[in-house]
Amino acid sequence: xxxxxxxxxxxxxxxxxxxxxxxxxxxxxxxxxxxxxxxxxxxxxxxxxxxxxxxxxxxxxxxxxxxxxxxxxxxxxxxxxxxxxxxxxxxxxxxxxxxxxxxxxxxxxxxxxxxxxxxxxxxxxxxxxxxxxxxxxxxxxxxxxxxxxxxxxxxxxxxxxxxxx
Amino acid sequence: xxxxxxxxxxxxxxxxxxxxxxxxxxxxxxxxxxxxxxxxxxxxxxxxxxxxxxxxxxxxxxxxxxxxxxxxxxxxxxxxxxxxxxxxxxxxxxxxxxxxxxxxxxxxxxxxxxxxxxxxxxxxxxxxxxxxxxxxxxxxxxxxxxxxxxxxxxxxxxxxxxxxxxxxxxxxxxxxxxxxxxxxxxxxxxxxxxxxxxxxxxxxxxxxxxxxxxxxxxxxxxxxxxxxxxxxxxxxxxxxxxxxxxxxxxxxxxxxxxxxxxxxxxxxxxxxxxxxxxxxxxxxxxxxxxxxxxxxxxxxxxxxxxxxxxxxxxxxxxxxxxxxxxxxxxxxxxxxxxxxxxxxxxxxxxxxxxxxxxxxxxxxxxxxxxxxxxxxxxxxxxxxxxxxxxxxxxxxxxxxxxxxxxxxxxxxxxxxxxxxxxxxxxxxxxxxx
Numbered sequence: 001x002x003x004x005x006x007x008x009x010x011x012x013x014x015x016x017x018x019x020x021x022x023x024x025x026x027x028x029x030x031x032x033x034x035x036x037x038x039x040x041x042x043x044x045x046x047x048x049x050x051x052x053x054x055x056x057x058x059x060x061x062x063x064x065x066x067x068x069x070x071x072x073x074x075x076x077x078x079x080x081x082x083x084x085x086x087x088x089x090x091x092x093x094x095x096x097x098x099x100x101x102x103x104x105x106x107x108x109x110x111x112x113x114x115x116x117x118x119x120x121x122x123x124x125x126x127x128x129x130x131x132x133x134x135x136x137x138x139x140x141x142x143x144x145x146x147x148x149x150x151x152x153x154x155x156x157x158x159x160x161x162x163x164x165x
Numbered sequence: 166x167x168x169x170x171x172x173x174x175x176x177x178x179x180x181x182x183x184x185x186x187x188x189x190x191x192x193x194x195x196x197x198x199x200x201x202x203x204x205x206x207x208x209x210x211x212x213x214x215x216x217x218x219x220x221x222x223x224x225x226x227x228x229x230x231x232x233x234x235x236x237x238x239x240x241x242x243x244x245x246x247x248x249x250x251x252x253x254x255x256x257x258x259x260x261x262x263x264x265x266x267x268x269x270x271x272x273x274x275x276x277x278x279x280x281x282x283x284x285x286x287x288x289x290x291x292x293x294x295x296x297x298x299x300x301x302x303x304x305x306x307x308x309x310x311x312x313x314x315x316x317x318x319x320x321x322x323x324x325x326x327x328x329x330x331x332x333x334x335x336x337x338x339x340x341x342x343x344x345x346x347x348x349x350x351x352x353x354x355x356x357x358x359x360x361x362x363x364x365x366x367x368x369x370x371x372x373x374x375x376x377x378x379x380x381x382x383x384x385x386x387x388x389x390x391x392x393x394x395x396x397x398x399x400x401x402x403x404x405x406x407x408x409x410x411x412x413x414x415x416x417x418x419x420x421x422x423x424x425x426x427x428x429x430x431x432x433x434x435x436x437x438x439x440x441x442x443x444x445x446x447x448x449x450x451x452x453x454x455x456x457x458x459x460x461x462x463x464x465x466x467x468x469x470x471x472x473x474x475x476x477x478x479x480x481x482x483x484x485x486x487x488x489x490x491x492x493x494x495x496x497x498x499x500x501x502x503x504x505x506x507x508x509x510x511x512x513x514x515x516x517x518x519x520x521x522x523x524x525x526x527x528x529x530x531x532x533x534x535x536x537x538x539x540x541x542x543x544x545x546x547x548x549x550x551x552x553x554x555x556x557x558x559x560x561x562x563x564x565x566x567x568x569x570x571x572x573x574x575x576x577x578x579x580x581x582x583x584x585x586x587x588x589x590x591x592x593x594x595x596x597x598x
Contacts, residue, residue: 102500105501136407
């Protein structure tokens with residue numbers, strides 16, 4: 001048995017002007033404390049953007065259901081750890097990501113494991129804990145939106161972002 | 166079946182305080198109903214007298230509410246409007262095969278408000294079960310209709326009706342995310358916050374005045390609590406690392422949240438104003454998606470401590486604990502648990518082969534029942550009377566909301582015509598005032 005009822009709503013609701021809330025427009029004392037600029041900071045070391053330098057490479061990829069930093073990404077992670085060690089004022093945000101399958105909150109925790117794995121590798125290579133914040137974007141910010149293994153692989157990733165980027 | 170009684174006194178005043186600034190929703194809502202149990206109550210709802218003069222009719226809203234519950238079967242009620250029970254010819258209605266009959270009327274008062282009245286009749290016994298008159302502003306007619314549906318539902322099933330409740334969910338449209346609140350049937354949707362970064366995990370405070378949620382607007386997940394009436398909001402968990410998965414304690418004083426502050430993803434308690442952080446779980450893996458038992462004494466949550474994500478239960482005490490009782494054993498992926506409001510069962514998502522489906526497990530017997538069979542179901546949220554479960558699913562690659570009855574026999578889809586809808590949360594019953 002299948003019944004279909006289509007209920008048209010157009011124009012029936014009260015015609016108030018659209019009222020929506022932007023985060024910046026509401027009372028929010030917490031938002032003021034940390035709002036990194038969206039545009040690249042001019043003080044950012046250009047070496048971090050030099051395509052010929054390994055430091056311009058910012059993504060670590062993972063196997064399915066894995067959090068292990070693969071050997072091919074070790075040089076990349078070590079180079080960033082070295083940079084942090086040599087530049088005590090530098091700060092990085094590590095953003096872990098997961099593919100879309102399954103619970104959003106569980107995937108957030110999976111992405112966290114990935115970011116944590118990069119953080120651990122960096123601190124073992126001499127970066128300070130206080131220079132690194134490992135966070136997760138879960139499945140919420142997919143770089144690839146397809147529903148296939150290639151897209152999912154692209155989204156099993158940790159990105160390295162320097163403060164000011 | 167018609168004889169279980171409860172006087173609908175609770176409804177008298179609930180209309181007054183549901184005041185909302187309405188955002189016009191230029192959308193059509195499609196309600197698709199699948200299946201239906203054998204024990205449905207046949208009911209005929211005669212079109213309310215003079216409702217064609219109103220901008221918003223009553224009858225269709227009442228009928229859709231009752232039908233959506235899965236417990237009613239609508240019987241043809243065409244014919245002239247009936248204002249008075251003395252006009253009812255019971256034998257006619259018996260011949261149409263109905264057990265219950267609703268007649269009603271509407272009158273526009275000189276001040277523009279509308280008087281809406283109805284009578285609920287037992288056709289077999291030829292008696293009136295209840296009647297009711299309310300006076301509402303003209304823009305509250307849908308709310309009045311939901312209230313009538315609640316009264317009928319309660320009178321005929323003995324359970325509390327949930328048609329006057331609200332739901333929250335997230336809509337993604339292009340690169341824009343909106344946290345919206347709507348009536349339980351998806352109408353009267355309005356955004357409480359909009360942003361260009363994701364929003365997940367909305368959770369209603371037990372009194373329905375606030376919603377906790379996770380926003381990614383600051384390059385990482387942060388837990389906010391927003392007051393609906395004033396739109397003021399506060400970050401209640403904005404610690405180093407990730408902050409997510411808010412769940413209210415039943416008294417509304419605390420939130421369980423998941424933080425990576427001390428490594429891994431672990432469950433903490435924090436006061437609703439963001440003070441008094443206290444660690445609750447202690448494992449080397451993932452502990453997330455906490456949900457309080459109705460008595461506030463324990464939480465159920467998702468953990469991978471046993472090698473695959475499963476649902477566990479632990480007491481809420483003053484100290485962090487690594488001990489928890491595993492509750493799910495079927496399959497290798499059980500996540501997103503939510504207690505039923507009576508505390509006897511919990512709904513969750515169970516991976517069933519390549520599908521992700523809504524399931525319910527009874528705490529006493531550990532018996533598991535799958536309620537859905539679609540491909541990608543997420544975020545189950547039980548209704549305040551435990552008779553329906555709201556969840557996110559997908560149709561043709563687009564996220565929509567759906568409701569399944571707690572026995573799995575009736576499903577319906579709530580579909581906005583635009584955007585990708587996900588992360589539903591069913592709000593509490595309106596407070597009695």
